[in-house]
Amino acid sequence: MTKKITIDPVTRVEGHGKVTIHLDENNKIKESRFHIVEFRGFERFVKGRPYWEIPVLVQRLCGICPVSHHLAAAKAMDMIVGANSLTPTADKMRRLMHYGQILQSHALHFFYLASPDLLFGYEANVEKRNVVAVAMENKELALQGINMRKFGQEIIKITAGKKIHGTGAIPGGINKNLTTEERDFFLKGEENMNVEQIIKWARGALDFFKNYHSKHKKFIDDFAYFPSNHLSLVTEDGAFDPYHGVLRAVDSEGNIIFDKVDSTDYYKYMGEQVKNWSYMKFPFILSIGKETGWYRVGPLARINTCDFMPSPLAQKELEEFRSYNDSKPSNSSMHMHWARLIEILHCAEMVQKLLNDKDLEGTDLVKKGNKQEEGIGLLEAPRGTLFHHYKVNENDLISMANLIVATTNNNEPMNKAVNYAAKELMNKQKEITEEMMNGVEVAIRAYDPCLSCATHALGQMPLKISLYDSNNKLINQKIT
């Protein structure tokens, strides 16, 4: 008798998704799928809105990393207003906002959402799988996580006006500069908000992870391991840069698939496939095709594709990461956490560098040129490469919008991770336990998916797993 397991809702991820796993008569995994079950339709309803409203409107896709959508849309609108470059103040204020954003989003994921998986393991009791349990077990770590997230949000506030859903970036620039008081708050202020302290904590978090790794090598290296292509933005000279760059894709061995692709040419290199069981599309690299052209994005892909980190402490960490992986891309899903922590450190270093930059206090905020009908804005959101593409009609209203968000890019990798985890944990088991089903969630969670963004969907957070027999009859279900 074959069985079908459904995990619905998946927990400690942003948005609403479910997993279905089909077992055959011998309890062997036949098929598994990660479904995104909601739909919002942002691409449709931004049509007819004035273009300058878009950076503020589309950020409502998400409350976790709205800055990414705000900035990607603003970059597209820079093209619309003919601003080929920004003033140094505008460029650096936006970058500061973005580093603050990545820092707070990564801190939220690692400390609030994922740390129970590492501290207690996937077989831990349900009541332990939350940040409160982490705080009871390791108060220092939990407090650092909370403060690091707060720091990132305060950085967003001084650049965008609000911690969530601000208005800083406008077509062609920014609407404010940095005051001396705002700068000094982070350079000379109280300990918890001091950037020097944040760098120390970021290094401490890396030490925590590496120490854990040394004791759980098999779990971190092998759990949900599978080879894949990797894609991200890098600078022309190969540096890590989450705000702007050219597209680079490498295969699982590190061979270049394409490089130095101008972000406005993305559609010449990438396609999207629709499958009838998910509201999330399946992007792929055109030259490789639908079957094997899928790729990973996000911290792991970025760390794999870049040549170097343009900040000293993060560069050292990258070297260690590379050395551990024999100078080849890592294809271990759980290394995503490691890469994410390296990025937190880099962001903290870059925030410190920018806060000491006088350009942020400049008053030349906006640039404009000849208006264009089309705008494309790409950046590296915390969860991966984010694509915003718009067309504007002669009345300044949006006539077309295409958004490919980070989690969408990771759709197939997450499906692969689910398949791996299901096979590893459930194959030929007499009984499917709750802990096994949590193990599947751990694999998904490593990708820090934002399902609201991916389908531009609205809903609650949790995920559901259900187990069906060969006649599609529900025999077990978990809702967490």
Added chain:
Amino acid sequence: MSKKVKFTIDGNEISAEEGKNLLDVACENGYYIPALCHMKGHKPAGSCRLCNVKVNGRIMTACTTLVSEGMEVITEDEELAELRKTILEAMFVDGNHFCPACEKSGVCDLQALAYKHKIMSPKFKYEFSNKKVEAEVPKIMLEKNRCILCKKCIRAIKSKDGKNIFGFKARGKKLEITMDEELAAQMTDEDIQRAMDICPVGTIIKKEKGFKIPIGKRKYDKKPIGDNVEKHKEKEKD
């Protein structure tokens, strides 16, 4: 010299010129009465109905009531607060007031009054207005789904030769604001800014300028609506 009349507002004796409207007089004496359609120096329209006050116990709009000898005016009580809140809620559901993405957010009188009246969510059903955005003129745009039909633009903004640039079209539920495209295209940047500033909501939009004022520096970020009028309350505190 015109005749002076004596009357009371909220129990305090006031003296004012006979024939002046109650809303202006109250404002001059430090009593804030919310209103979205009134402009000092222009004939009152009485269209928004927010400036309801009690005159000798009867509810009347302050903008269309002339001050007279011996009248007893109440500007604030529970019944008036509830009435104003209900009118504001009706305005919100009648249009599409999506404040999070509206560039008038923070300088919008309707939004500021909603905050002042502590409106968390409206009790009426949304109408989901679906009127066409008028954006054919290069520098000015009308987002009709936000219009509260206050007529301020119709009354205050005219072409150089005194013609109406803005006007109403259709009737009843379909009534909506529109503009003469030819005359609107002749408006200077200053004219458009003035029209946008007069508009108490986000209907009249000067194109391509949105969100230039950062959060924290917008009009109502600094002080709530009516704060500059309410002098009498300050005196009471002293």
